[in-house]
Amino acid sequence: MRRTVLIVxxxxxxxxxxxxxxxxxxxxxxxxxxxxKRGPGISPERVVEEAVKYKNQxxxxxxxxxxxxxxxxxxxxxxRQSLAKALRMAREHDIKVCLSNPAFEVWFLSHFERSAGxxxxxxxxxxxxxxxxxxxxxxxxxxxxxxxxxxxxxxTSTAVANAQWVREVHHREKKDMADCNSSTEVYLLVxxxxxx
Numbered sequence: 001m002r003r004t005v006l007i008v009x010x011x012x013x014x015x016x017x018x019x020x021x022x023x024x025x026x027x028x029x030x031x032x033x034x035x036x037k038r039g040p041g042i043s044p045e046r047v048v049e050e051a052v053k054y055k056n057q058x059x060x061x062x063x064x065x066x067x068x069x070x071x072x073x074x075x076x077x078x079x080r081q082s083l084a085k086a087l088r089m090a091r092e093h094d095i096k097v098c099l100s101n102p103a104f105e106v107w108f109l110s111h112f113e114r115s116a117g118x119x120x121x122x123x124x125x126x127x128x129x130x131x132x133x134x135x136x137x138x139x140x141x142x143x144x145x146x147x148x149x150x151x152x153x154x155x156t157s158t159a160v161a162n163a164q165w166v167r168e169v170h171h172r173e174k175k176d177m178a179d180c181n182s183s184t185e186v187y188l189l190v191x192x193x194x195x196x
Contacts, residue, residue: 010039015071044086106182114162
């Protein structure tokens with residue numbers, strides 16, 4: 001029986017476009033029924049609130065999700081308080097979280113290199129990512145690209161290995177993802193969905 005998974009991303013385009021592509025892979029569809037929701041893009045708190053809302057709505061219909069995940073950024077110290085509240089709320093509602101510091105594009109960058117360097121913000125990550133995107137796809141990276149997943153799908157195992165190494169080896173002494181610039185935990189969710 002397939003497990004049901006809800007994924008709520010912070011972004012309105014990037015995360016949904018990526019996970020909509022991933023969920024269509026035959027190996028993923030054979031094991032999971034995945035629902036991807038566009039996030040409000042306002043704050044980590046709002047992302048978790050949306051996930052709680054969707055989880056509760058499913059429960060009312062007796063269609064509980066086996067797992068609920070929020071995919072969020074740590075981007076900037078001004079988000080730290082909101083992020084702390086979001087993480088508490090997620091724990092209270094049994095929602096799993098995978099964070100990217102500073103932004104989701106760190107996950108895309110991990111498809112091409114093992115990068116643990118500091119980035120000021122998501123824009124700085126995109127500047128570095130564009131070097132790879134131009135080389136491999138002859139175009140600049142676009143958040144709204146509905147082929148995001150398909151462009152990099154063949155590099156998923158590399159991305160998982162790179163992101164896991166950065167988080168678990170390079171940043172192993174740091175417990176708080178807000179202190180792990182740059183890194184991403186997206187590999188936790190992708191590994192779960194793609195590994196039999």
